[in-house]
Amino acid sequence: MFTHYIDLAWRSLRQTPLVTFLMILAIAIGIGVTMTTLSVYHMMSTDPIPDKSDRLFAVQLQPMDDGETWATGDDVPYQLTYQDAINLQALPGDFLRAPMIRAGFSVHLNTPQSKPVIEDARVTDSDFFSMFNLTFIHGSAWTAAQAQSAAPVVVLDEEMAQQMFGKTDVVGESLFLGERRHEIVGVTQKWRPNIKFYDLNNGAFGKAERLFVPFSHVKAYDVDTWGNTNAWKFEETRDFNDKMNSEMVWIQFWVQLDTPAQRQAYGDMLMAYMQQQQKLGRFNREELAYGLQDVNAWMNYNKVISEDNKILVGLSFMFLAVCVANILGLLLAKFMRRAADVGVRRALGASKRQVFYQHLVEVGMLGLLGGAVGIVFAQFGLLGVRQSYDYYNNLASMDWMMLLSAPVIAISACILAGLYPAWLVCRTTPATHLKVQ
Amino acid sequence: MFEIKPTLNALMRSKLGAVLLILQLAITLAIVSNAVSIIQDRLTYLNQDTGYPETAIFKFNSLNFDKQLDRLQQVELDEQQLRNVDGVIAAAAVSSVPLTGSGSSDGVQLKPMPQESKRVNMGYVTGDEHMLRALGATLAEGRDFTEDDVVVSDGDGRLPSVIIVSRAVTDALFGPSKGLGETVYWGTNPLTIVGIVDTMANQWPKSSFGENTALIPVIRAGNFQKFIVRTAPEERAQVMRQIEELMLASHRERVISDITGLDQKKARYDARDVLMMRMLMTLIVVLVIVTALGIFGLSTFNISKRTKQIGTRRALGARKSAIVRYFVVENALICTMGLMLGAAAAVLLGQQLMQWYSVPALGYSFIAVTAGLLLLMSLLSVLMPALRAANISPSIATRSV
Numbered sequence: 001m002f003t004h005y006i007d008l009a010w011r012s013l014r015q016t017p018l019v020t021f022l023m024i025l026a027i028a029i030g031i032g033v034t035m036t037t038l039s040v041y042h043m044m045s046t047d048p049i050p051d052k053s054d055r056l057f058a059v060q061l062q063p064m065d066d067g068e069t070w071a072t073g074d075d076v077p078y079q080l081t082y083q084d085a086i087n088l089q090a091l092p093g094d095f096l097r098a099p100m101i102r103a104g105f106s107v108h109l110n111t112p113q114s115k116p117v118i119e120d121a122r123v124t125d126s127d128f129f130s131m132f133n134l135t136f137i138h139g140s141a142w143t144a145a146q147a148q149s150a151a152p153v154v155v156l157d158e159e160m161a162q163q164m165f166g167k168t169d170v171v172g173e174s175l176f177l178g179e180r181r182h183e184i185v186g187v188t189q190k191w192r193p194n195i196k197f198y199d200l201n202n203g204a205f206g207k208a209e210r211l212f213v214p215f216s217h218v219k220a221y222d223v224d225t226w227g228n229t230n231a232w233k234f235e236e237t238r239d240f241n242d243k244m245n246s247e248m249v250w251i252q253f254w255v256q257l258d259t260p261a262q263r264q265a266y267g268d269m270l271m272a273y274m275q276q277q278q279k280l281g282r283f284n285r286e287e288l289a290y291g292l293q294d295v296n297a298w299m300n301y302n303k304v305i306s307e308d309n310k311i312l313v314g315l316s317f318m319f320l321a322v323c324v325a326n327i328l329g330l331l332l333a334k335f336m337r338r339a340a341d342v343g344v345r346r347a348l349g350a351s352k353r354q355v356f357y358q359h360l361v362e363v364g365m366l367g368l369l370g371g372a373v374g375i376v377f378a379q380f381g382l383l384g385v386r387q388s389y390d391y392y393n394n395l396a397s398m399d400w401m402m403l404l405s406a407p408v409i410a411i412s413a414c415i416l417a418g419l420y421p422a423w424l425v426c427r428t429t430p431a432t433h434l435k436v437q
Numbered sequence: 438m439f440e441i442k443p444t445l446n447a448l449m450r451s452k453l454g455a456v457l458l459i460l461q462l463a464i465t466l467a468i469v470s471n472a473v474s475i476i477q478d479r480l481t482y483l484n485q486d487t488g489y490p491e492t493a494i495f496k497f498n499s500l501n502f503d504k505q506l507d508r509l510q511q512v513e514l515d516e517q518q519l520r521n522v523d524g525v526i527a528a529a530a531v532s533s534v535p536l537t538g539s540g541s542s543d544g545v546q547l548k549p550m551p552q553e554s555k556r557v558n559m560g561y562v563t564g565d566e567h568m569l570r571a572l573g574a575t576l577a578e579g580r581d582f583t584e585d586d587v588v589v590s591d592g593d594g595r596l597p598s599v600i601i602v603s604r605a606v607t608d609a610l611f612g613p614s615k616g617l618g619e620t621v622y623w624g625t626n627p628l629t630i631v632g633i634v635d636t637m638a639n640q641w642p643k644s645s646f647g648e649n650t651a652l653i654p655v656i657r658a659g660n661f662q663k664f665i666v667r668t669a670p671e672e673r674a675q676v677m678r679q680i681e682e683l684m685l686a687s688h689r690e691r692v693i694s695d696i697t698g699l700d701q702k703k704a705r706y707d708a709r710d711v712l713m714m715r716m717l718m719t720l721i722v723v724l725v726i727v728t729a730l731g732i733f734g735l736s737t738f739n740i741s742k743r744t745k746q747i748g749t750r751r752a753l754g755a756r757k758s759a760i761v762r763y764f765v766v767e768n769a770l771i772c773t774m775g776l777m778l779g780a781a782a783a784v785l786l787g788q789q790l791m792q793w794y795s796v797p798a799l800g801y802s803f804i805a806v807t808a809g810l811l812l813l814m815s816l817l818s819v820l821m822p823a824l825r826a827a828n829i830s831p832s833i834a835t836r837s838v
Contacts, residue, residue, distance in 0.1 A: 022730060022734065026727055026730070026731075029723050029726075029727060030727075033719075033720060033723060036716075037716070104500075105502075106500045106502045106691065106692040108502075116502070116690075116691070116692045117692065118498075118500055118692045118694050176502075178502035178660070179502045179503060179504045179690075202539075233551075234550040234551055234624055234625070236624075238591065239591065306709070307794040307795065307796075308709065308712075308713045310793075310794070311475070311790060311794060311796070312713070312716055312717075312720075315468055315471075315472065315717075315720060316720065318464055318467070318468050319464075319468060319720060319723075319724055319727075321464055322461050322464050322465060322468075322724060322727060322728060322731075323727055325457050325460050325461045325464075325731070326457075326461065326727055326728075326730065326731040326734070328457055329454060329457045329458075329731060329734060329735045329738070330734055330738075332453065332454070332738075333734070333735075333738035381719075384715070384719075385712060385716075388708065388711060388712045388715055389708045389709060389711075389712040390708075391708065391709075392712075420453075
């Protein structure tokens with residue numbers, strides 16, 4: 001029966017090519033606009049590390065005196081002070097943890113032929129690699145002893161290795177970061193999450209770093225952040241050492257806690273830590289506070305999805321509603337004109353229900369066609385987005401989920417538009433139309 | 438004369454078509470007026486004067502990695518070499534570059550920290566006495582920095598004693614047309630305002646304190662140094678091409694990067710707003726087309742349904758103009774209802790947007806103008822079907838029963 005309906009629908013659509021064309025155009029434009037904005041929205045809100053996003057937590061402490069405010073929803077700064085980061089790193093317990101900053105170096109091979117390039121680097125601990133699912137293709141992370149002694153070691157990703165050496169197996173070779181020679185201990189697989197969720201301070205969609213050095217280098221070699229440093233109170237900071245001992249916040253800190261019990265225990269540890277620090281004259285506040293948010297909560301807290309995008313998604317769904325109203329009008333016109341045909345079919349024994357379904361199939365087919373054309377329109381829309389803002393290059397694209405949603409939304413919209421006209425036409429009394437013939 | 442009563446009666450008989458049109462027009466008005474208001478807001482921002490001749494300025498970075506290097510001397514040498522290039526008007530090493538979205542911000546206040554006093558947030562740039570000239574900003578009052586004003590941070594312990602600020606800073610601290618010669622505190626460090634620039638945007642022109650800018654004569658010898666260079670606009674490209682070679686020739690062990698015009702930097706900083714504007718404009722255009730097609734389609738359908746009635750009216754003596762008028766009046770009635778509903782929807786949507794997002798309040802004039810244009814569009818889309826209806830021959834009415 002269904003194939004018969006499809007056949008009927010196809011004939012009907014071909015009977016009135018102009019109206020069919022207009023209807024498909026309307027739904028296609030609606031889907032094109034909606035899918036363009038929705039795809040960007042979807043890519044911005046996709047879980048960047050689905051298998052463990054609920055086990056990785058960004059740690060925040062509230063170091064500020066009572067009454068101080070911050071640009072976050074709960075007035076707790078995004079980042080930690082250096083001293084807190086170092087102390088949290090030393091807390092006992094069997095869980096992965098990684099303090100980190102973004103720094104940068106001029107990278108070269110110290111040969112006359114190699115032209116130095118400026119490259120961002122992540123300064124962090126070796127736990128970083130297992131926490132954030134980086135896989136080593138050669139070598140491994142630096143050892144605890146190397147981190148302890150701030151040995152000049154470096155891990156790079158395969159793309160960086162290829163760029164500098166023309167091959168990926170470069171473990172044991174030397175790479176110069178500025179004037180310092182570093183030994184390459186590991187090469188990781190290329191790792192480029194769409195959203196730089198582990199450090200959202202300088203734009204959420206920047207490129208992930210391709211170089212990694214131990215966090216102990218911060219102190220050993222005065223490696224300063226290339227990200228944000230924020231102060232909340234006045235302190236004399238003459239040099240880098242003052243900065244490390246100050247109340248300025250500039251370090252990101254992540255932990256991996258696998259069970260709710262671990263999470264609870266870690267929260268208690270943070271409270272105990274702050275109470276202990278209070279005795280040293282820090283954390284001058286009535287109520288101690290910390291933040292422990294998993295990846296998705298963290299992205300939300302950092303407002304990763306731009307306001308503009310939310311507004312556009314809202315407006316484009318309203319636009320889709322206009323398209324639906326439009327199609328409803330056209331369908332009404334088309335179906336009512338066919339009332340005579342329906343009268344004959346009804347007289348020949350078709351039930352109301354059958355007539356109703358037949359028309360819904362026709363409408364669904366419209367939706368499918370419109371959705372397909374809409375995907376093409378959306379591709380143009382996304383191309384336009386990429387061209388006017390290359391920062392969105394990775395985001396302005398449709399994944400398979402969006403490709404599937406397009407026809408689903410299109411068909412639902414069309415069926416919504418077609419319900420009333422189909423119902424109207426199936427109520428046709430056969431007698432009146434037979435009389436006219 | 439417009440036969441509103443019978444038109445209304447006829448409308449009431451086929452409500453659905455009218456309701457659909459009303460809904461379409463209402464949503465269209467709500468979307469378009471809000472979108473236009475957002476576009477207008479961004480346009481105002483984008484067209485704001487930053488105070489700099491952006492097309493005459495470019496910036497670049499130099500990252501040194503030679504530990505033995507006397508960095509201070511190298512910066513001095515670099516500046517000198519830049520000034521010797523043909524076409525260069527001024528050049529300065531600076532801590533950060535305005536309009537780029539990155540740099541340092543801090544506050545100045547009327548009393549030294551930690552005393553409580555009136556405080557203003559600002560973006561600040563540090564550099565030597567060539568800074569203001571390299572930025573091409575014009576002093577409205579006071580004087581530029583001199584060589585004696587410039588201090589070296591971490592040097593002999595001297596602190597800066599003077600500051601040049603934008604008018605927005607003095608306005609906020611001292612009130613209009615005051616401030617020159619007054620003292621402000623940067624932390625505990627007193628600074629005398631020696632110069633005021635009327636318009637001078639900081640590193641974040643989009644932010645709430647985007648017009649609060651300060652120049653402070655401090656040079657800091659780091660391994661990462663930013664430079665700004667001003668040339669005649671037509672010579673900028675040719676100077677930019679020489680930079681890397683020139684800089685590397687004087688000192689090899691460094692990387693020169695991001696040689697970019699200030700206008701390009703600003704365009705990058707604004708790219709998101711431009712994207713939003715383009716998206717909204719596209720939305721408006723397709724929306725208006727779809728709505729116009731909808732009106733056209735429904736009027737055509739209505740007319741074909743009423744062919745016989747039109748024929749009868751013509752046979753009974755109605756003029757062609759009466760038929761056209763009928764459809765135009767009918768459309769105007771529907772349109773008015775739609776636009777009234779739409780105006781309410783627009784206000785509601787505007788309020789919602791303002792409540793959740795940083796969107797400016799929707800001016801009623803936007804709604805009025807948009808409504809006027811939609812009415813015009815609607816009448817134009819009904820005109821062609823109406824004229825066709827007027828040409829229906831009276832004989833049609835008598836031909837079939």
